[in-house]
Amino acid sequence: MNRMSVEERRAQLVDAAMTIAVREGVEAVTIRGVAAEAGVSLGVVHYCFEDKDELLQAMGNSLALVASEPVRAALDVDGDVVELAHAAADGLWSGLTPRRHMRLLTFEFATAGVRSRALRSVAHTHLEQTWAMTRGFLENVAERGNVTYSMDLGFLSRIVAGYIDGIEIAWLVEQDDETAVRSFHALAEYVLSVMVRPDGSPVREHGPEPVS
Structure with a gap:
C-alpha cells in the first residue's frame, strides 16, 4: 500500500472531521474523534494539524x-x-x-x-x-x-x-x-x-x- 502524502492525509482527516460534524455537529469534532473516525493514531492528526482550530480552518x-x-x-x-x-x-x-x-x-x-x-x-x-x-x-x-x-x-x-x-x-x-x-x-x-x-x-x- 502506498504511503499517503501530507496533503492526502490532511484531506482524509478533513473528510473524517466532516463526517463527524454532519453526524453530530461542529462542536462534536475533536482531535481524538477524528483520529478514531479516520482509523489513525493521535500522532498522525497532530502531525498534519497543529491543533483543533487549524483542523476546523481546513474544514471551513x-x-x-x-x-x-x-x-x-x-x-x-x-x-x-x-x-x-x-x-x-x-x-x-x-x-x-x-x-x-x-x-x-x-x-x-x-x-x-x-x-x-x-x-x-x-x-x-x-x-x-x-x-x-x-x-x-x-x-x-x-x-x-x-x-x-x-x-x-x-x-x-x-x-x-x-x-x-x-x-x-x-x-x-x-x-x-x-x-x-x-x-x-x-x-x-x-x-x-x-x-x-x-x-x-x-x-x-x-x-x-x-x-x-
Missing part, C-alpha cells in the same frame, strides 16, 4: 469550495448577462439539495464562532472567503457581460452573500423548493438591476423583472 476552506462548485459550473455557458445571472441562480439551487448537510455545517460554523472564542477566527475567515468568492462571481459575470455595477462591489458582495444565506436557511427549515428557486432568481434580477452598460444605461430600465 473545504466547505467554501464545495459550495462554490455548482455556480462555477453553471457559469460555464455562453449567453448575455441576463442569461448568466439566471444561470448562476440555477447553479445555487442545483447545488443546494445534494449539499444540504454541508450548507447546514456552514451555518453551524458561523453560530459556533459567535459563541466560542476559539472558533471566532475560523468563522470570520470563512465569512471573508464567502464574500471574496461572491465578489469573484460578480466580477466574472460583469466582465463577460461587459457591464459594471452602480454600487461598491465589496458592499454588493456582502448583500448578495447575505441574501443567499437567508434563502438557504429558509429552505433548510421549510423545505419549500418552489420558493427557494423563485428567491434565487429574484436575487439574480436584483443583481441585474444594479448593472450598468458601457453607454451608462441600466441593464434593467424599470427595475428588476418580476419572477413568476
